[in-house]
Amino acid sequence: MTAVLETDFVRHANPFRRAGRWYKVNLHAHTTTSDGTISLADCIGGYRKAGYSALAITDHERTNDVRGMSTKDMLVISGMEYHPPCPGRPAGYHLVALNVPHGFALADGAPGDAIARIAAVKKAGGETILGHPYWCGLRYEQMACLSDVIALEIFNTQADRMARGESSEAWSQLHDAGWFLNAVAVDDTHDPEDMFCGWTMLKMRRLSVASVIDAVRTGSGYSSNGPEIHDFTVRRGAVELRCSPAAAVYLVSQSGKGARILPLPGKTLRSIDFPIPKTWRYVRAVVVDPRGMKAWTNPLSLM
Ligand SMILES: [Zn+2]
Ligand SMILES: [Zn+2]
Numbered sequence: 473m474t475a476v477l478e479t480d481f482v483r484h485a486n487p488f489r490r491a492g493r494w495y496k497v498n499l500h501a502h503t504t505t506s507d508g509t510i511s512l513a514d515c516i517g518g519y520r521k522a523g524y525s526a527l528a529i530t531d532h533e534r535t536n537d538v539r540g541m542s543t544k545d546m547l548v549i550s551g552m553e554y555h556p557p558c559p560g561r562p563a564g565y566h567l568v569a570l571n572v573p574h575g576f577a578l579a580d581g582a583p584g585d586a587i588a589r590i591a592a593v594k595k596a597g598g599e600t601i602l603g604h605p606y607w608c609g610l611r612y613e614q615m616a617c618l619s620d621v622i623a624l625e626i627f628n629t630q631a632d633r634m635a636r637g638e639s640s641e642a643w644s645q646l647h648d649a650g651w652f653l654n655a656v657a658v659d660d661t662h663d664p665e666d667m668f669c670g671w672t673m674l675k676m677r678r679l680s681v682a683s684v685i686d687a688v689r690t691g692s693g694y695s696s697n698g699p700e701i702h703d704f705t706v707r708r709g710a711v712e713l714r715c716s717p718a719a720a721v722y723l724v725s726q727s728g729k730g731a732r733i734l735p736l737p738g739k740t741l742r743s744i745d746f747p748i749p750k751t752w753r754y755v756r757a758v759v760v761d762p763r764g765m766k767a768w769t770n771p772l773s774l775m
Contacts, residue, residue: 485690487675495525500658506531556586566603605642607631622689629669630660657695691770698765
């Protein structure tokens with residue numbers, strides 16, 4: 473199993489074994505520029521005060537002029553949520569562009585399909601995240617064609633208010649097919665009650681838009697709506713994980729494989745050391761705390 477470990481380090485930016493520091497970010501937020509109820513200034517001010525290191529403003533089909541709004545402690549990223557047609561879903565996709573310039577537009581006169589629009593975002597210097605696939609009810613073939621997205625939203629606070637916050641099955645379908653796409657957790661802020669409920673922790677050497685995008689793409693982080701994860705790695709054929717006190721840890725692998733690890737009655741878990749069955753092709757962990765809040769690692773390929 474030593475060879476597996478070496479493969480992991482080549483293919484994944486294991487954030488827990490990488491130099492840098494942790495940054496808390498929210499990469500999906502709306503303001504009064506589209507259908508949010510919070511002004512741009514209040515949205516940025518709220519996340520800054522809450523200790524976030526980066527916030528992406530992603531109004532529907534509209535950008536905001538955020539130039540000059542970043543500070544030494546918090547990066548404000550110019551983004552936009554866009555809605556290209558989705559085969560079999562009349563309301564279209566919800567795709568979240570990061571790092572598009574102010575004034576960037578796709579709604580009018582833009583190439584029609586999602587793949588062309590993702591390419592247009594890239595051409596403008598940006599990248600795209602697949603928004604809340606469970607809330608959208610996306611099927612495998614509607615996601616698998618979006619090969620140029622850099623992550624999907626495993627958790628979305630706004631969708632959670634409608635009982636479809638966690639996109640675990642959608643994510644697993646991609647992993648089962650061999651596409652080890654990474655994930656983020658976001659607030660998708662529309663109202664004050666959405667704020668600070670879903671976030672991504674990124675491990676980076678420095679805070680910049682380029683390093684945020686690189687960390688999201690390479691999986692240098694984890695997603696959470698509560699717990700902390702302090703280590704997650706594969707060593708000597710076993711998964712090692714350390715976390716804040718947990719009521720359960722789930723290890724997710726391909727369809728039909730996986731494990732649930734529970735503490736002794738009345739106790740919590742702070743670490744696990746779980747021998748990986750040789751039949752598992754990948755592993756990711758879900759930490760559940762005593763309140764039912766979760767944290768999600770990115771997948772490690774075991775092939
Ligand atoms: Zn959306
Ligand atoms: Zn949104």
